[in-house]
Amino acid sequence: EDQVTQSPEALRLQEGESSSLNCSYTVSGLRGLFWYRQDPGKGPEFLFTLYSAGEEKEKERLKATLTKKESFLHITAPKPEDSATYLCAVQNTGANSKLTFGKGITLSVRP
Amino acid sequence: EPEVTQTPSHQVTQMGQEVILRCVPISNHLYFYWYRQILGQKVEFLVSFYNNEISEKSEIFDDQFSVERPDGSNFTLKIRSTKLEDSAMYFCASRAVGGAGYTFGSGTRLTVV
Structure with a gap:
């Protein structure tokens, strides 16, 4: 069974204070790892898809990286408008x- | 930018009643999904739909639930005989064939009283 664990549960930063969010995953075969942003009462908003270990993607102050066991979302010099819940999700290589x-x-x- | 549209945004229903949640996926997408998120918990997969049939469903998606694509644009989730524990945000999502990203709607907040 696929499993995704994110840490920490909550993170408070001062504006400009860079940090990283962790996503550890267990999957029999990884087709893709996804990062989403979710604002309160809203649906998940797509940020990135990563497909293979070593891949990196960037968007403004966000950078996502991937290894065989985990992914990091690095936030550089965050602003108050970056406040949100960040979701990590995996898709298996199985047919579904x-x-x-x-x-x-x-x-x-x-x- | 294309978006997935869900209606209503909030639905309150009496326990035991039937509800239909509606979604208009992005027009050229062919894979459709329903997820739910109980307050404070993770987003959970309910069902996926492709080529006018269910391709996968979770153990949550029992006989109480059904999905339908009644026409070329709408995708619906029906919950028969709602229970208190069905209270949650329900999200519709769609994806293009070969597409990387799943686009989610803003959700329907279902409250069963």
Whole structure:
């Protein structure tokens, strides 16, 4: 069974204080690892898909990296508007295409 | 930018009643999904739908639930005889063939009283 564990559960940063969010996963075969942002009361908003170990993707202040066991979402010089819950999900190489999500990391950035 | 549209945004229903949650996926997407998120918990897969049939369903998706694509644009989730524990946010998602990203709607908050 696919499993995704995210840590820490919550993270409070000062504006400009860089940090990393961790996503550990167990999957029989990885087709893709996804990062989403979720604002309160809203649906997940797609950020990145990573496919193979060593891959990196960047978008503004966010950078996602992938190893064979975990993924990191690095946030450089965060701003208050980066406050949200960040979700990690995996898709198995099996025939089915569902996503298995972690519980998410709630990030608060203080001005 | 194309988006997945869900209606209603909030539905309150009496226990035992039937509800239908509606979704309009992105027009050129062919894979459709329903997920749910109970308050404070992780997003959980319910069902996937492709080529007018269910391709996979979770153990949550029992006989109480059904999905339908009644026309070329809508995708619905029906919950028969709702229970208190069905209260959750329900998200519809769609994906293009060979597409990388799953696009989620803003969700329907279902409250069963």
